[in-house]
Amino acid sequence: MNIIVITILALCAIGVAAAIILYFVAQKFKVYEDPRIDEVEEALPAANCGGCGYPGCRGFAEALVKADDISNFNCPVGGAAVMSHVGGILGHDVKAADPTVAVIRCNGTCDNRPKTNIYDGATSCTIAASLYSGDTGCQHGCLGLGECVDACNFDAMYMDKETGLPVIIEDKCVSCGACVKACPNSIIELRKKGPKSRRIFVSCVNKDKGGVAKKACSVACIGCGKCVKECPFDAITLENNLAYIDYNKCKLCRKCVIVCPTNAIHELNFPPRKEKPATKPTAATVKPVAAPKAEAKTEEAPKAKPEPKAKEAKDGTSDNK
């Protein structure tokens, strides 16, 4: 009986002693953590996608709290709303970053770009790209094995079986950039969403000379430079037989789309044109030039019925500058 009591007492004594030691050690090695980090993390969308450039939302929250100026930080998933909330917590002013969205810069569908051989190796674009140049004559375009789709954590992409190309679901895309990193041929790009999601971009990354490119793919950019000459805003540059539209300069006038002889320039979410120019007569290309300044407004007019009209128009103008 006595032994049991002594044992229990001894154990209690050891327990208390250990607790006291642990308490002081914990005090000594305490790490101070800014409580705002938790708060900011709470405000973030917890997607842990890495689109901000930090390893997960916690890392981003720590960086935000540490920073003196958070205007260069952006959470692509949360967008302006989340960033202004974070700004509120940290007491910073936040300028809303322009929302971006991923676009596929390749239009080499099975019809446009016939297959010349068959790849039967591991289902990974990175491996395919390191081994060979794709199963068509174009060595730059989409390899079609869907590594970008696997990389997307937001179900915003799928492979179109018919075309063999990935498709981006714009509503779900948060522009985290995971697909951009995944694509070994760099055909995916984050572009400004543009007013009413209207965008113009060159849907081709083929740097081959015109003849070679055209032979491999009927919708390849052949580097003819017509769009460069046509663009009134100097938004298009030609490098390595490939045109590129700078979205900061582009005013969405769509003249380049009309002059492109291979239809390599794509326009998205525009209302249908009244009359489509036949092939490429000069008369047709001149027509839209007639109203260059009024372009944006006239286009928006038919669609802009609902109430957020004013807001969107404002967004649009800020985008264009």
Place this chain on the structure above:
Amino acid sequence: MLKTFSIGGIHPEENKLSAQSAIQELPIPKIATIPIAQHIGAPAKAIVKKGDEVKVGQVIAQSSGFVSANIHSSVSGTVFKVDDVMDATGFRRTSIIIKVDGDEWLEHIDRSEDLVTEITQTKEEIIKRVGDAGIVGLGGATFPAHVKLSVPPGKTAEVLVINAVECEPYLTSDHRVMLEKADEIMVGIEILMKALEVKKAIIGIENNKPDAIAHMTQVATKYSGIEVCPLKTQYPQGGEKQLISATMKREVPSGALPIEVGAVVQNVGTAFAVYEAIQKNKPLFERVATITGKSLKNPSNWKFRVGTPVSDIIEAAGGLPEDTAKIVGGGPMMGKALVSVDVPLTKGSSGLLLLAEEETARKATKACIRCGKCVSVCPMGLEPYLLMVLADKKEYERLENDAVMDCIECGSCSFTCPATRPLLDYIRLGKGKVGQIMRARK
């Protein structure tokens, strides 16, 4: 008991269909497409331009660094253009395209068949001449030969190991060269021995070529210091480190070069090319390749000029069989599928293998069952199943720690995997990335 390397290895079906076919000369092409990068290392710089007249053996692209090799014209005619042309893997690379007109050789090239045994050049002259002649390792890796002959200061070569193993199934070009040019090879080996200042050379030949072993052993008696070492047939015995392990019983440490254990390895075809370069003034612009395949009419060995389109050699061997599903450049284990028959043959083309549909069909990849077969066959003692997972998960630091850079890409793991997992594809990917990281760190 025959010698072989110490760990791993497999024995795929040999299929040496063309072993009995003597080397024939392929007709000169009408248009030769000569890539300026036919070796590991920096691509050469083209020094001819459109309209230039060139002769056979003339330098048309100059080596652009230490690990680089000259490119010589294999034909005579007019340079049609210097342009990006599709290579065997489909990527566009700079090539010199020559319209062939006759067959005019540079005068100083000795075209006679006479055997010249006397070696007059000094060590330095030999190494320089080997470099000038654009000789690269003809086993397939195309590493510039003069680099291997330049032993780094502080190291000494003890033994020259000649790789006549030809462990890849199907290929027989080295086998035929040994049967037909044994004396020339021996002189070539003597030249290499002089350049390396070694007294001993071992020629490793697998025992699936008994006629070559007998012939070479007999010829070698005329030359001092050269011995033939018959080896047990096992893949990948042609790997440098495996060959050293088999012939010398020495193990090259991880990350080190063969010179670390006093060995220099050269391919038997390279020895022949060295003979021609030193004794005949003939740079490397032609070599022997095997064209083979089970449904091919005439599996055979051909001496071709660099730049000849693949279609020519297929034509010479009886035309493309209808059931061909894949044309592999090189052997079935390490070769790569070609994207087109219009691509040119190069210094590295040791063979062409035409595979029928049923031979090439890939089976569906299943989950790893942890059977450990890949580990037991890996000749480098690696753990391929683990490396594949790490490469897939982009764990490059762990890949490096697990010695991914030791992988010799022999493909034994993928060959043996019962779950048909593409182990090598992923390991190669990881190797590339880790290599990039390591270079960036330097």
